[in-house]
Amino acid sequence: MSAQLDRLGLAFVAVLAAAAIVVPALALATGPESAFHIPPYLVQLLGKYLCYAILAVALDLVWGYCGILSLGHGAFFALGGYAMGMYLMRQIGARGVYANPILPDFMVFLNWKELPVAWWGFNWFPYAMLMVVLVPGLLALAFGWFAFRSRVTGVYLSIITQAMTFALFKEFFRNDFGFGGNNGLTDFKDLLGFSLQSSATKAALFSASAVALILAYWVARAIIASKYGKALTAVRDAESRMRFLGYRVENYKLFAFVVSAVMAGVAGALYVPQVGIINPSEFAPANSIEAAIWVAVGGRATLVGAAVGAIAVNFAKTWFTGAFPEYWLYGLGLLFVLVTLFLPKGLLGLALRPSGPKPPAEAPAIAIEEGADP
Amino acid sequence: MSSASRPLSFLIVRAAALVALALTMGLALSPVAARADGLDDTLARFLQDKFPESEKAVAELAAQAPPQAAAILNALGDNRLLINPTDHIVAYRTVAGAILNAKTGEPIADASAFKKVRVNNALRRAIDGAMGSLTLANPDPEKRLAAAENVFKARDAKALPALQTQLAKESDPRVANMLKLARAAIVVTSGGASAQDQLAAIETLKARGDEDAQSLIDQIAQKATDPQVKAAADSAMSSIHTRLALWRAAQDLWYGLSAASVLLLAAIGLAITFGVMGVINMAHGEMVMLGAYATYVVQILLPPWLQNWSLAFAIPLAFVVAGLVGVAIERLVIRYLYTRPLETLLATWGVSLILQQAVRSIFGANNRQVTNPSFMSGAFHLGGLEITSNRMWIIVLAIVVFVALQLVLRATPFGLQMRAVTQNRRMAAAMGISTARVDMLAFALGSGVAGVAGVALSQIDNVSPNLGQGYIIDSFMVVVFGGVGNLWGTALGALTIGIANKVLEPLIGAVQGQIVLLIVIILFIQRRPRGLFALKGRAVEA
Numbered sequence: 001m002s003a004q005l006d007r008l009g010l011a012f013v014a015v016l017a018a019a020a021i022v023v024p025a026l027a028l029a030t031g032p033e034s035a036f037h038i039p040p041y042l043v044q045l046l047g048k049y050l051c052y053a054i055l056a057v058a059l060d061l062v063w064g065y066c067g068i069l070s071l072g073h074g075a076f077f078a079l080g081g082y083a084m085g086m087y088l089m090r091q092i093g094a095r096g097v098y099a100n101p102i103l104p105d106f107m108v109f110l111n112w113k114e115l116p117v118a119w120w121g122f123n124w125f126p127y128a129m130l131m132v133v134l135v136p137g138l139l140a141l142a143f144g145w146f147a148f149r150s151r152v153t154g155v156y157l158s159i160i161t162q163a164m165t166f167a168l169f170k171e172f173f174r175n176d177f178g179f180g181g182n183n184g185l186t187d188f189k190d191l192l193g194f195s196l197q198s199s200a201t202k203a204a205l206f207s208a209s210a211v212a213l214i215l216a217y218w219v220a221r222a223i224i225a226s227k228y229g230k231a232l233t234a235v236r237d238a239e240s241r242m243r244f245l246g247y248r249v250e251n252y253k254l255f256a257f258v259v260s261a262v263m264a265g266v267a268g269a270l271y272v273p274q275v276g277i278i279n280p281s282e283f284a285p286a287n288s289i290e291a292a293i294w295v296a297v298g299g300r301a302t303l304v305g306a307a308v309g310a311i312a313v314n315f316a317k318t319w320f321t322g323a324f325p326e327y328w329l330y331g332l333g334l335l336f337v338l339v340t341l342f343l344p345k346g347l348l349g350l351a352l353r354p355s356g357p358k359p360p361a362e363a364p365a366i367a368i369e370e371g372a373d374p
Numbered sequence: 375m376s377s378a379s380r381p382l383s384f385l386i387v388r389a390a391a392l393v394a395l396a397l398t399m400g401l402a403l404s405p406v407a408a409r410a411d412g413l414d415d416t417l418a419r420f421l422q423d424k425f426p427e428s429e430k431a432v433a434e435l436a437a438q439a440p441p442q443a444a445a446i447l448n449a450l451g452d453n454r455l456l457i458n459p460t461d462h463i464v465a466y467r468t469v470a471g472a473i474l475n476a477k478t479g480e481p482i483a484d485a486s487a488f489k490k491v492r493v494n495n496a497l498r499r500a501i502d503g504a505m506g507s508l509t510l511a512n513p514d515p516e517k518r519l520a521a522a523e524n525v526f527k528a529r530d531a532k533a534l535p536a537l538q539t540q541l542a543k544e545s546d547p548r549v550a551n552m553l554k555l556a557r558a559a560i561v562v563t564s565g566g567a568s569a570q571d572q573l574a575a576i577e578t579l580k581a582r583g584d585e586d587a588q589s590l591i592d593q594i595a596q597k598a599t600d601p602q603v604k605a606a607a608d609s610a611m612s613s614i615h616t617r618l619a620l621w622r623a624a625q626d627l628w629y630g631l632s633a634a635s636v637l638l639l640a641a642i643g644l645a646i647t648f649g650v651m652g653v654i655n656m657a658h659g660e661m662v663m664l665g666a667y668a669t670y671v672v673q674i675l676l677p678p679w680l681q682n683w684s685l686a687f688a689i690p691l692a693f694v695v696a697g698l699v700g701v702a703i704e705r706l707v708i709r710y711l712y713t714r715p716l717e718t719l720l721a722t723w724g725v726s727l728i729l730q731q732a733v734r735s736i737f738g739a740n741n742r743q744v745t746n747p748s749f750m751s752g753a754f755h756l757g758g759l760e761i762t763s764n765r766m767w768i769i770v771l772a773i774v775v776f777v778a779l780q781l782v783l784r785a786t787p788f789g790l791q792m793r794a795v796t797q798n799r800r801m802a803a804a805m806g807i808s809t810a811r812v813d814m815l816a817f818a819l820g821s822g823v824a825g826v827a828g829v830a831l832s833q834i835d836n837v838s839p840n841l842g843q844g845y846i847i848d849s850f851m852v853v854v855f856g857g858v859g860n861l862w863g864t865a866l867g868a869l870t871i872g873i874a875n876k877v878l879e880p881l882i883g884a885v886q887g888q889i890v891l892l893i894v895i896i897l898f899i900q901r902r903p904r905g906l907f908a909l910k911g912r913a914v915e916a
Contacts, residue, residue, distance in 0.1 A: 069716040143896075150899050155654050155715050159850045160896060166847055167892050170885045285847075289723050296720060329731035336724020340717040341710055 004352050005302060009221060012304045013214050019046075020210035024203030040199045043206050045318065047274045049311045050209035054216045054267035056294045056310035057303055058260040061220045063292065064301030065229065066256045067153075067236035072161030073264050074288035075168050076136035078278065080265025082172075083135055085185035085278040086119060087128035088196075092189050105187070106180045116178045125192060132269040133262050140261030141254065148250035148257075153239065162285045169283035184279025191273050202274070209270045213307065216263045220303050223259065232256055290332070296339050299346025309346060413440050417464040417476055420450075420491055421457050428491060429500050436504035436536070444508050446476050451501045456488035463488075503528040510536050510553075515546040522552035526586075529563045554578045555587075562590045569600040576603070580610040583617045584758065621758030626876050632765040634872025635772035636834075639827035640845045641852035642779060642864050643820035649796045649858035650816040653708060653718040654850065655700075657726035659842025661821045664699060665692035665828020666837045667733060670742045682747045685829065692825035699729070700821025704814050726842075734839040741836035750833060768830045775826060780861055782819070792816050796858065851895055857905025866906055 023038060023046065030037040055077050062068040094101040098108040102115055121127040143164060147157055175181035194201040223229050232252050235242050243249050272278045281287075291310070298309020313335070320328045343350065416438065419431035432450070435443040449455040449466035456465045456473065464476040465488060473482045493501075502524065509521035510533075518540070525533045537557050544550040558575035572594055579587040588611065595607035644658050655661075669688040676684055703725055711718045746764050753762040783789035794802040795812045803809045831841065848871070856867030871891060878887030 063716075067716075069719065071719070146896050150896075150901075152896075152899055155652070155719065156854060156899070158716060158719055159654060159847065159854075160892075160899075163847045163851065163892050167885075167889045171889065174885060289720070292720055293724075296717075326731075326735070329727050333724040333727035333731065336727065337707055337721050340714075340721040340724075341707065344714070344717070 005304065008302075008304050008348075008352075009217065012307070013217065016210045016214050020207040020214075023210075024207050027199060027203045027206075040202050043199070043202045044274050047202070047206040047209045048271060049314050050206070050213050051267045051271035051274065052291070052294065052310040052314050053307035054209070054213050054270070055264050055291050056298065056306035057213070057216045057220055058263035058267065059291050060295045060298075060300060060303055060306035061223070061263070062256050062260045063295060064303070064306070065224055065236060066232050066253055067239070068253060068257060069154075069158045069292060070161045070257070070260075071158045071285065071288045071292060072163075072165035073260070073291055074285075075161075075165035075283055076140060076261040076264035077268035077271070077287075077291075078165075078168070078172075078280075078282035079136045079139065080132045080268030081272040081278040081282060082179060082185070082268075083122075083128055083131040083265070084269035084272045085188075086122040086131075086179075087125060088188040088191060088273060089185050090119070090123035091191070092187065095189055096187070104180075104185070106175075106183065107178075110175060118178060129269070132265050136261040136265030136268075137258050140258045144254045144257040145250075148253045151250075162288065165283050165288055166285050169280055169285070172280035172283055180279070182280065184277060184281075185272075186277040186279070188273065188276055196273055196276065205270065205274050209274070212266055212270055216266070217303055217307065219259070219263070223256070224303075228252070228255075293332075293336050293339065295346075297335065297343070297346055299348030302346070302348045305346050305348035308348070312347070412438055413477060418462070420455065420464050421459050421462060423457060423459075423489075423491055425492070425494055425497060428493075428497055432497065432500045432504050436508055436533070442476065442479060444505065447501050447505055447508070450491060450493060451498055453490055453493060455491040456485065457491055458487045458489075460487065499528065503533050508536075510540045515549055518544075518546070518549045519552055522549055522556050526552065526556040526559050529559045531560050531563075534560050551578075551581075555582055559586075559590055562594050569603050572600070572603045573606055576606045576610050580613060583614045585618065588614045588618065618758070624757075625759055626880065627873060628759060628761065630873030630876035631769060631869075632872075633876055634869045635765075635769040636827070636831065637848055637852055637872050638772045638865055638868035639768075639775060639830055640824065641849035641868055642776065642861065643823035643827070644846075644849045645820075645853045645856065645858060645861065645864040646779070646792075646823070647817055647820035648850075648853055650792055651708070651712065651813055653712065653715050654722070654846075655703070655708070655817075655820075656719055656722040656846055657703060657729060658722075658821070658824055658849065659845040660726045660729040661696040661700060661824035661842070662828040662831060662845055663733065663837075663839065663842035664696045664729070665825030666744070666832035666835075666841055667737060667742070667828070668692040668695050668825065669744050669829045669832040670737070670837050673744055681745075682749070684747055685750075688829050688832075689826055692829045693822040694825075696825025696828070697818040697822030700824075701814055701818045703821075704817040708817070709810070709813070730839045730843075737839075739839065741838045744832040744837055746833055764833045768833065771826070771830050775823060776861065776865055779819075779823065783861065788812075788815060851891070853905070855895055855898065855905055857902075857907040860907035863905055863907030 023043060026036050027038040027040065027043045032039070055073060058076075059070060059073050062070055062073075089104045092104065096105040096108075098105050100108050103112060107115070122131070143161075147160060152160060171177055172179055172184075173182055179185070188196055190196055191201065191205075194204070196202075224232070231242070231247060235247070235249050235252050239249055268278075268282070290313075294310035294313045295306040296309070297313055298307065299305030316331070317328065320331055339346070412434070416431050416434040419427040419434075422428075428450070432447060435447060445468075446455065446464075446466055449468075454467040454469075455476070456467060457463070458465070463482075465473050465482050465485075466476055467473050467485075473485050473488075474480065475482055505521070505524065509517055510525070512518050512521065522537075525537060534557070537553055537560070541550065541553045541557065544553060555578055558578040561571050561575045562579075576591055576594060579591050591607050591610050591614065595604060595611065640659075640662055643661070644655070647653070647655055647658070668691045669684070672684050672688040672691060673681070676687065680687075703722065707721050707725060708718055711721060750764040750767050753760055755761070781789075783793060791802070791807045791812050792815075794805070794807055795809050795816075799809055802812075828841070835841065852864060852867040852871055854867075855871060856863030856865070874891055874894075875884075875887055878890060881887070882890065
């Protein structure tokens with residue numbers, strides 16, 4: 001299966017690379033009357049799907065290969081998004097409603113006099129990009145260090161990650177936390193001097209997302225193929241045994257978790273300029289759980305499958321919520337139930353016929369289940 | 375809750391209305407001979423329909439205290455006082471609708487020539503004060519108490535003489551105390567009182583020791599020139615301050631207890647299912663939500679005369695509905711996922727989405743209001759504590775559910791089997807326990823209890839399709855903290871988290887409090903990965 005996956009991965013990268021060139025070309029070079037024209041809104045929508053796909057790849061790295069079902073990856077995504085949003089907010093400058101050259105509108109509205117420390121430096125693009133990587137990475141490092149060291153695994157870990165994103169969700173809702181409260185950050189004007197409204201910028205952002213997805217896939221693939229990756233997979237399958245063999249299990253997990261969080265942060269940073277807003281609802285636990293179902297639909301431990309699942313589910317969501325808004329939640333709910341019950345390996349598992357030795361089933365995730373096997 | 379925050383002025387008006395009603399009825403029975411010409415002059419002031427004149431009339435009525443004064447004042451306050459300037463007649467309409475001559479109490483047939491006397495807020499305040507002093511002499515001690523309280527709130531200096539008179543002959547200690555307080559309040563606010571009076575006032579206020587007293591003493595302290603008075607005021611302030619702080623802490627503790635009881639109800643079902651099966655039912659919150667909607671349905675279906683007994687129907691119905699849905703989830707979904715606990719999270723999350731949407735389709739997305747039965751509405755005071763009945767009964771319910779579950783677990787064969795499966799599933803199966811059956815029943819029990827939690831929640835919260843969403847994380851925290859081996863752990867976990875939450879809330883804010891708790895729990899898991907009451911034995915630790 002691994003060889004098949006690698007071939008699939010190559011095809012995936014090729015398709016993405018082609019899309020990164022063809023989609024902008026079609027969007028910009030052809031007029032609206034052409035049959036091949038891709039309207040700007042569609043470019044934007046596809047770019048959004050690609051960002052979700054990066055998040056899915058990040059989640060697959062920890063869930064599929066390390067057995068950590070994080071139900072809080074949306075938090076890393078949103079934090080990356082906020083870092084980018086803060087840069088975009090500072091770029092508005094005096095063009096805001098209140099025309100304050102330094103303070104974003106919502107701060108003027110709240111009658112604040114000076115820029116909070118957390119916002120310093122965000123007018124400088126490289127610093128903002130550093131924060132896109134650092135903030136989710138450091139949060140994952142601190143959180144994972146505590147969680148993995150105390151051997152919080154399985155269901156416990158899932159719920160605690162969910163609690164993490166829930167806590168951030170509530171915190172970001174508060175106005176005095178200093179990140180726009182309920183409304184979040186929006187009304188962005190331009191990125192690096194390019195107007196976000198222009199089709200060229202939209203096309204460029206799409207290409208950037210495609211390249212980022214290729215990079216994320218490549219990094220994840222490289223990690224998994226390495227000796228370190230083998231150990232990681234072993235931790236997933238038999239954590240206690242690895243520990244007894246002398247591996248520092250928590251370090252392996254921590255590394256994967258932090259890398260994955262950084263990927264999610266980058267995805268969020270690319271997402272925000274394309275949708276034009278970031279607000280606390282991105283932290284909602286439901287978002288993180290939805291990301292898990294993308295991975296499950298596509299197929300865990302396949303990376304390509306995760307990306308495909310994210311794009312497929314979100315395409316279905318766009319179509320469904322347009323056509324039958326009442327029934328989308330039924331559909332999504334059924335998707336959760338049916339995929340877990342009948343498609344444990346996801347769509348890719350259906351498509352790929354196992355050729356090598358059967359991969360071991362997922363290890364019982366917490367010790368209690370180990371004794372509780374029926 | 376709503377009754378607790380009901381404005382006090384409303385209560386005052388109601389008390390006054392009662393007094394007035396009693397007086398009016400007395401009047402109707404025995405028409406009283408008009409007293410003195412003073413009353414004529416007083417009533418004549420109303421005829422001018424000018425605010426200053428009316429105010430004078432009110433003060434005079436309070437001073438003369440004719441038997442019909444309360445009725446007249448009340449009528450004035452309620453826009454029921456009528457005047458006929460051409461014939462020089464003042465009359466009032468009773469609450470029942472009859473029109474009576476204000477002086478003689480005789481009925482008047484034709485009301486066409488009358489117009490209403492205008493009232494403004496200043497006048498209403500004067501009426502309140504006058505009503506207070508009027509009823510101070512009421513033979514019923516309860517009414518005197520209410521009247522004294524009235525004067526205390528209104529702080530009307532004009533009531534002072536009546537107050538002094540009554541205080542001299544007052545026999546009921548409670549009323550006397552209240553009268554002293556009222557006097558103190560008047561002394562403080564009117565100014566120009568002697569140092570002696572001020573000291574006495576401080577002493578009385580200190581004994582009362584609530585927020586009203588605090589603000590009054592503060593006023594004394596600011597105005598006082600006499601150093602002795604100032605010192606007394608300061609010491610009284612600090613004494614009241616400590617006292618209030620203590621009561622506030624007790625109140626926080628009570629809120630914490632109330633939050634803990636809700637948490638316990640929501641978490642205890644989860645503790646059972648998680649303990650027995652090791653899987654988290656993400657739709658557990660939706661079981662709570664179903665219970666709340668069951669209460670709503672009961673409220674709609676019951677005839678009005680049974681509404682007070684709605685909970686007697688709602689609790690069993692909620693238990694059965696949530697339990698049946700739980701069994702369905704277990705049989706159709708969870709059963710197939712026992713070896714894959716992480717996927718159970720996702721599948722049950724899907725179930726919760728479906729349940730939410732189903733409820734939204736059936737009942738609509740809007741909040742539904744469930745009314746409290748009469749014994750659960752209102753509030754009472756216990757010292758400086760304000761205790762709302764619904765929260766108190768929820769605590770009682772939590773205790774009852776806890777005890778009942780302990781009984782089921784300890785004293786029934788099913789409970790024994792459940793504990794056996796929790797401790798060592800394989801061994802239990804080997805001993806002939808049908809683990810599948812135990813799983814199903816445990817799931818029914820856990821979900822049913824969640825339904826009962828929903829009944830409790832419907833009494834304090836809005837019933838909406840999202841009702842259960844917030845509870846899964848909190849409930850899981852409780853279970854993690856308490857450990858799965860023992861329901862006492864769940865109870866202790868709920869108490870700790872509930873109280874810690876409410877104690878942290880005023881200190882650092884609600885959200886930060888929750889974040890701090892989250893961090894504390896993560897740190898706590900470091901030390902005790904399996905909670906406070908961990909299962910022990912070989913089967914537990916891998």
